[in-house]
Structure formats: C-alpha cells, structure tokens
Amino acid sequence: MYTQGLAEPPARAGAPEPVVEDAEQLRRFEARIDAEEKIEPKDWMPAAYRRTLIRQISQHAHSEIVGMLPEGNWIGRAPSLQRKLILIAKVQDEGGHGAYLYSAAETLGVSRAELIDQLLAGTAKYSSIFNYPTRSWADIGAIGWLVDGAAIMNQIPLCRCSYGPYARAMTRVCKEESFHQRQGYDIMLKLANGTPAQKRMAQDALDRWWWPSLMMFGPPDTDSQHTALSVRWKIKRFTNDELRQKFIDFTVPQARYLGLEVPDPELRWDEQGRCHRFGEIDWSEFHAVLKGDGPCNRERMLARRDAHEAGRWVREAALAHAAKHRRAAAMA
Amino acid sequence: MSEAVAAGGAPARPAQLFDYLLRIADTSLVLAQRLGEWIGHAPAIEEDLGFANTALDLLGQARLLFAYAAEVEGRGRSEDDLAFLREEADYRNATLAELPNGDFGDTIVRQFLIDAYQIVLYGGLRKSRDARLAEIAAKALKETRYHLRYSSNWLVRLGDGTEESHARVQASLDRFWPHTAEFFDADDLDRAVTGAGIAPPVQDLRADWLRQIEPVLAEATLQRPPDAAHRWYGKQGRHSEHLGHLLADLQYLQRAHPGARW
Ligand SMILES: [Fe+2]
Ligand SMILES: [Fe+2]
Numbered sequence: 001m002y003t004q005g006l007a008e009p010p011a012r013a014g015a016p017e018p019v020v021e022d023a024e025q026l027r028r029f030e031a032r033i034d035a036e037e038k039i040e041p042k043d044w045m046p047a048a049y050r051r052t053l054i055r056q057i058s059q060h061a062h063s064e065i066v067g068m069l070p071e072g073n074w075i076g077r078a079p080s081l082q083r084k085l086i087l088i089a090k091v092q093d094e095g096g097h098g099a100y101l102y103s104a105a106e107t108l109g110v111s112r113a114e115l116i117d118q119l120l121a122g123t124a125k126y127s128s129i130f131n132y133p134t135r136s137w138a139d140i141g142a143i144g145w146l147v148d149g150a151a152i153m154n155q156i157p158l159c160r161c162s163y164g165p166y167a168r169a170m171t172r173v174c175k176e177e178s179f180h181q182r183q184g185y186d187i188m189l190k191l192a193n194g195t196p197a198q199k200r201m202a203q204d205a206l207d208r209w210w211w212p213s214l215m216m217f218g219p220p221d222t223d224s225q226h227t228a229l230s231v232r233w234k235i236k237r238f239t240n241d242e243l244r245q246k247f248i249d250f251t252v253p254q255a256r257y258l259g260l261e262v263p264d265p266e267l268r269w270d271e272q273g274r275c276h277r278f279g280e281i282d283w284s285e286f287h288a289v290l291k292g293d294g295p296c297n298r299e300r301m302l303a304r305r306d307a308h309e310a311g312r313w314v315r316e317a318a319l320a321h322a323a324k325h326r327r328a329a330a331m332a
Numbered sequence: 333m334s335e336a337v338a339a340g341g342a343p344a345r346p347a348q349l350f351d352y353l354l355r356i357a358d359t360s361l362v363l364a365q366r367l368g369e370w371i372g373h374a375p376a377i378e379e380d381l382g383f384a385n386t387a388l389d390l391l392g393q394a395r396l397l398f399a400y401a402a403e404v405e406g407r408g409r410s411e412d413d414l415a416f417l418r419e420e421a422d423y424r425n426a427t428l429a430e431l432p433n434g435d436f437g438d439t440i441v442r443q444f445l446i447d448a449y450q451i452v453l454y455g456g457l458r459k460s461r462d463a464r465l466a467e468i469a470a471k472a473l474k475e476t477r478y479h480l481r482y483s484s485n486w487l488v489r490l491g492d493g494t495e496e497s498h499a500r501v502q503a504s505l506d507r508f509w510p511h512t513a514e515f516f517d518a519d520d521l522d523r524a525v526t527g528a529g530i531a532p533p534v535q536d537l538r539a540d541w542l543r544q545i546e547p548v549l550a551e552a553t554l555q556r557p558p559d560a561a562h563r564w565y566g567k568q569g570r571h572s573e574h575l576g577h578l579l580a581d582l583q584y585l586q587r588a589h590p591g592a593r594w
Contacts, residue, residue, distance in 0.1 A: 068372035068380065075368040079585035079594040080412045081361075081395050084368070085388060091371050092384035099377045137585055137594075187594075195592050303373065311375020313500070314436045317493025324492065 038164035061101035063127035131294030138205035144184015162234035344528035357397035358425035364390035427566035428511040441504040444483035456532025491552025
C-alpha cells in the first residue's frame with residue numbers, strides 16, 4: 001500500500017510558480033513527457049512537478065509504515081503457523097515498501113528524516129484506510145483482499161509514471177501487492193467456507209471495510225483539484241472515479257464467489273453501461289478521517305511517535321558508535 | 333524416523349526424541365512470537381525488517397521441528413496442534429525466550445544470547461545420528477549465522493555507543509545472564525538424547541558458546557556477568573510468569589474456535 005488521491009491540493013498546483021521558469025526548459029520537459037520518456041533525478045523539472053511527486057511519494061511511504069500497525073495487531077494472534085508466517089512476511093513487505101519509497105522521495109531532494117518528522121508532527125497525510133481498527137482475524141483477510149486490492153488498482157498505472165524512480169519502485173511494489181491481495185482473499189475464502197462464527201466474522205469485516213476501501217481512491221473527480229496537472233505530467237493516468245469503478249467491477253464478483261454480501265443496497269449491474277452502479281459514498285466520513293477524526297487516527301500517530309521516541313537512544317547510540325569508528329579510522 | 337543409536341549408547345525412546353524436539357521447536361516458536369511484537373514499533377524501519385527476518389526463520393525452524401515431532405509421536409497431531417494446543421507446562425522452550433521484549437537493548441541482548449546458543453546447538457545437531465534432525469539443524473545453522481551477525485552488530489553499537497546505551501545493555505546482560513545456565517545444565521532427557529547420539533552433550537557446548545560471545549562482548553565494551561543461580565527451567569516446563577500471557581495471544585483463535593480451519 002498505498003497511494004490515495006487525498007483531498008488537499010498540491011501547494012499552489014496550477015498556480016503560477018513563484019520563480020519564473022525557463023519557458024524553453026518547460027517546453028522540452030513537456031515534450032519528453034509527451035514522448036513517454038522517463039524523467040530522472042538529475043533532469044530539469046518544474047518545481048510543481050517536484051513538489052507534487054514529493055508529496056505523493058512521501059504520503060505513499062507514510063501509508064506503508066502506518067499500515068503496518070493495524071495488521072501488526074494480529075501477528076501475535078494469527079491462527080496457524082502458516083498464517084503467522086504469511087502475515088509477518090506481508091507486514092515486512094509493507095515496511096520494505098516504505099523504505100523503498102522514502103528512498104525514491106530522497107532522489108527529489110528531501111531526506112527520510114524530514115519526511116518522518118512531518119508525519120510525526122501531523123503535517124503529512126497518509127491513507128485514510130489505516131485509521132480503522134482490526135477487530136477480528138477476518139479484518140486481516142479483508143485488508144489483503146480489499147485494501148491491497150485497491151492499492152493494486154491505484155499503483156499499476158503508477159508503474160508507468162513519468163518519474164523514473166517512482167515508476168521503478170512501483171513495478172517492484174506491485175508484484176508484492178498482488179501476493180498480499182491473494183493471501184487476503186484466501187483468508188476470506190477459508191472463513192466464508194468455515195464455521196458459522198467464521199462466516200459471520202467474514203461478513204462483518206466486509207461490512208466494515210467496504211466503504212472505507214472505496215474512499216481509498218480519493219474524492220470524486222468533481223472535487224479533486226489536482227488531477228488535471230498530474231494527468232498532464234503523467235504522474236497519474238486515471239482519475240479517482242475511473243479507478244474506483246474498476247475496483248468495484250473487479251471486486252463485486254469476488255464477493256459473490258465468497259457468498260458474502262456487499263453492504264450497498266443500491267449496488268446493481270448496469271447492462272448498458274457494462275459496469276456496476278453503486279450507492280452514495282459518505283464523503284463526510286472520509287473528510288473527518290482525513291482531518292484526524294477517524295476511529296484510530298490518534299492511536300496510530302501515538303504508536304508511531306512512541307516508537308520514534310523509544311528508539312531515540314538507539315539511533316543516538318548507532319550514530320555515536322559510527323562517529324567513534326570514523327575518528328578511529330581517520331587516526332589510523 | 334531414523335535410527336538414533338550412539339556407538340555403545342542406548343537408543344532414545346520415541347517419547348524422549350519427541351520431548352527433545354519440542355525443546356528446540358518451542359524456543360524458536362516463543363522467540364518468534366516475541367519478535368513479532370516489535371514489527372511496526374522498532375526504532376527504525378530497518379529494524380522492523382530485521383526482526384521480521386529473524387522471526388520468519390525461527391518460525392520456519394519451528395514448523396520443521398513440529399512436523400517431525402508429530403510424526404515421531406504418531407498420534408495424528410499436526411504442527412499446529414503442537415504449536416497452539418498444549419498447556420503452558422507442556423511448552424519446553426528455554427525460559428529466556430519467553431521473557432518480555434523490554435526495550436530494544438533488552439531484545440537485542442536476549443536475541444544475542446540465544447543466537448549464540450543456537451549456533452553451538454545446531455552446530456552439534458548437524459552431526460546428529462538422527463538424519464532428519466541433522467538436516468533441519470544444518471539449514472537452521474545457516475539462518476542463525478545471520479541472526480547472530482545482526483544481534484552482534486547491534487550489541488556492539490549499543491555497548492560501544494553512548495553512555496546511556498552502554499548502561500542500558502549492560503543492565504540487560506546482567507539481568508538475562510542467569511537464564512543462560514539452563515542451556516548447559518544437562519538433565520535426564522539431555523543425557524538420554526546425548527547417549528543415543530542424537531544431541532551433543534549440552535555441558536560441553538558452553539565453552540563453544542563463550543567463544544562465540546566473548547569477542548563480541550569485548551568489542552561492545554561490556555562485562556561478562558558473574559554466573560549466578562538460576563530458578564527457571566522452561567525446558568522442563570517450569571516457566572516464568574510471562575509465558576502464560578504470551579500463550580493467551582498465541583492460542584487465542586485456536587482456543588476460541590475449536591476445530592475451525594483457517
Ligand atoms: Fe505496500
Ligand atoms: Fe500490501
């Protein structure tokens with residue numbers, strides 16, 4: 001996981017740049033974008049392109065890291081050795097994605113430490129989905145199936161993103177996300193075919209995760225202020241609504257196969273449009289969660305800050321040790 | 333199971349081999365369970381990943397050992413039955429593995445002491461008369477070398493880092509040290525499996541273990557604590573107060589939904 005079309009517009013995207021950029025450079029840059037060339041770290045790029053990418057990649061990285069918490073909640077209680085192994089490997093992958101994405105962001109001239117400071121200060125965003133609690137084992141299934149499933153929808157087009165390091169990171173990440181999606185679906189399959197209590201667990205998880213998963217694609221296109229520029233510069237290739245529709249069309253048959261009911265009374269297949277029609281998303285919930293008022297926002301931030309604070313003496317020790325050895329090496 | 337007969341020694345009874353396999357498997361399982369608690373909460377992402385790596389290896393070892401133990405027992409129990417559905421006193425892990433994570437330094441010291449122990453143990457078991465166990469040990473030994481490298485690197489950085497970090501890990505080492513006595517204190521079961529050529533004599537492993545440990549302690553500028561009396565014999569099912577809580581988490585779903593498949 002996980003990018004999200006978050007509501008906040010990029011700082012002044014579309015507004016005139018404070019520094020007048022060389023029109024010729026901009027023209028050459030856009031010509032390269034049009035020719036599907038990758039932009040690399042040392043290449044000239046408009047300041048707004050850099051800013052948009054830093055914001056998007058760092059939000060994505062933060063989401064991977066915060067996303068370890070709800071699933072980590074079940075590592076200790078995974079119901080079999082096999083499931084425990086898979087879950088640890090999955091959460092470990094998410095940590096790896098975080099590290100990898102912070103490195104991609106660093107190619108744009110920010111440091112991981114700065115980005116983490118922004119997360120801990122509450123000024124950076126991460127995907128709204130991780131502010132919901134994992135109450136049962138079925139939530140681990142639902143996260144893999146729906147949340148990683150939504151992440152794949154979002155991220156496959158990003159493998160063709162115009163910024164080379166991000167595109168390459170996404171190619172690697174997407175392979176792992178599809179394993180995550182499959183293991184989640186497999187958990188759901190076992191539960192849906194299990195005891196009555198297991199079936200209830202599975203349905204309850206779908207009931208709780210369905211709508212938040214749809215919100216992962218971000219606000220509707222009519223309210224999304226930064227889609228246009230991102231599409232022009234090929235950071236983004238599909239709009240929020242297009243991706244959401246794809247996800248629904250892909251996922252509804254899977255729910256049916258599980259014998260579970262999607263919690264949307266208005267959901268129906270539109271034969272003419274060849275797609276599913278669905279009910280109104282509660283955007284007030286989405287905005288509340290983004291603002292910090294979701295069920296677990298405070299806990300998630302507290303957990304990250306606690307880990308950061310508790311690790312301070314460790315990081316200081318590592319730095320002190322490295323410094324001593326640099327000095328020793330210099331004197332030798 | 334393969335024939336486990338030492339030259340001139342008595343063959344081990346299947347029940348003894350079973351109990352002995354549980355000692356090794358449970359130590360890996362319980363330690364993995366502890367490391368799993370760190371994931372998402374470590375001082376840096378790299379440490380989340382590092383602990384996850386070690387936990388995955390330990391779980392892999394536990395699975396191989398439980399699967400073998402279940403075969404030796406021959407009562408149709410599965411690896412999960414053994415891992416999840418025993419009473420507390422039937423877990424045979426070394427007590428040190430079950431002690432709470434504490435801070436990062438505590439976890440590193442606990443890990444370091446057990447890694448070094450598993451190095452010498454698996455090193456000996458690699459030559460076991462029991463071919464299946466020897467094979468598992470050979471695989472585990474390779475993994476454990478990485479674990480020991482990881483914990484040693486951190487121990488050196490913390491021991492020879494700041495004043496604070498040095499004081500913290502020295503205190504951890506002092507606290508955990510008495511628990512290592514259990515590793516090398518041979519009981520009847522140890523003697524039986526040693527006599528049968530299945531396992532190395534544990535009392536002889538200590539010198540090798542110290543050879544693993546002492547250079548790292550020296551580099552970390554840490555003092556080896558004096559040996560002390562120890563009161564816990566997890567390997568005989570006499571555990572600290574902490575294992576029951578760990579098992580409550582570990583066993584939760586298996587206990588709450590008897591017979592369910594996951
Ligand atoms: Fe991910
Ligand atoms: Fe994922």
